Amino acid sequence: MSDWLIYRGAGAPHDGIEQLPPPPPWRDFDGGPPVAPPAALDHASERRLGVQRREASYHRPGETERELVNAALYLRRPLLVTGAPGSGKSTLAHSVAYELGLGRVLNWSIVSRSSLRDGLYEYDAIGRLQDLQIARAAQPQPGPGPAEGRPRTPDEPGGGIGRYIRLGPLGTALLPAAKPRVLLVDELDKSDIDLPNDLLNVLEEGEFRIPELERLAGSAPEVPVLSDDGGQVTVRDGRVRCRAFPFIVLTSNGERDFPAPLLRRCIHLNIPTPDKERLADMVRAHFGESAAADYEPLIDRFLDREPGDVRAVDQLLNAIHLTQKAGWADEDEEETRRRLTAELLRPLDRTR
Incomplete structure (x- = not known):
């Protein structure tokens, strides 16, 4: 290097x-x-x-x-x-x-x-004004007589x-x-x-x-x-x-x-748009060393798109996380996994 x-x-x-x-x-x-x-x-x-x-x-x-x-x-x-x-x-x-x-x-x-x-x-002018008004209201009111020695209204309460x-x-x-x-x-x-x-x-x-x-x-x-x-x-x-x-x-x-x-x-x-190698590295970073091989079909499916389709890497990571945590192992759950994966990997610029 x-x-x-x-x-x-x-x-x-x-x-x-x-x-x-x-x-x-x-x-x-x-x-x-x-x-x-x-x-x-x-x-x-x-x-x-x-x-x-x-x-x-x-x-x-x-x-x-x-x-x-x-x-x-x-x-x-x-x-x-x-x-x-x-x-x-x-x-x-x-x-x-x-x-x-x-x-x-x-x-x-x-x-x-x-x-x-x-x-x-940011300058909180309203908060400053409110604090000043509260401080002034808390001061004893001057009585009749000479002004000398009367409490002075604070100019800037609470540290300026x-x-x-x-x-x-x-x-x-x-x-x-x-x-x-x-x-x-x-x-x-x-x-x-x-x-x-x-x-x-x-x-x-x-x-x-x-x-x-x-x-x-x-x-x-x-x-x-x-x-x-x-x-x-x-x-x-x-x-x-x-x-x-x-x-x-x-x-x-x-x-x-x-x-x-x-x-x-x-x-x-x-x-540039991430290729398979870079996507595999991202998957390893979040899910562990073996995850890229375990979820290679999902990575391939993410990359399999029509020209112009827009997908974000977040969609792939979401699909992998859901597959990992949901534990779809039975044949009866395979349809659920397939359907939800398709929804999660739907191109962002394509309407339903």
Whole structure:
């Protein structure tokens, strides 16, 4: 295997990220000071990679996938991953995080209502106002006489404005970490027409501003806020700027085209429809070493489709799990197994 590969796609953790060369001068960011390392890989990654973490070794990307992942790491550019549903686009982000020891994957699932602000941070202005009103109501009412010595209404109850601000997945990924965070922006093609363009400046500059904190920078230059990881981080002067540009995976099912300025800022990887060998590896990862041979007829049936039919790998995994757990062994149950398998493997684009 070539020595230049940081991510090797072997499914075994290693410290190769320490050998990542410095970024290009135009992608060198100076945010700081560094925040604490993220939490370890969470249950979401374990579900993606297999029931047992050692089984991540079955998720072997092809040569082109490995090379383009490493190109994105070297160049500090987002990776735009396209492919059919269930081809392993999202799993790639979890595989990189696991192998390179980059901690929990930050996940931003895109819907039609998603905006750039959703990914950067949330500000609970209503909650802040309500708490302030409650605190004021709890203060003793001033009586007649001199105002000196009367209790003063609190300006900011409960620890200040920071308790009402929480960084989103993208905002957390842009914190000044010593090592790149892994951010999965899932199904970007589900967004409205504006979001891809709105992302351009943030992806190029590696920073964003929080106006609610910028206005307080003179009196409160450092404000603790919550991150998407659930812990507290400090925002200085109302600005978040990365140090190590995050490894960002933007996934798309190909339902729309993206603007050329976004494509220019990304490395594009198209994952082909899984072949039999790759499907067998996925089945082994979730059901054990012997499962690929035990359920080879189901794998063949999954692959036996008319031109243009769309099937997702989830359908195959569901059919295998149901067959495994239902225990259809009698001849009387064979018809049930056959009928349900046909339903579970029905092409997604075919009506009944």
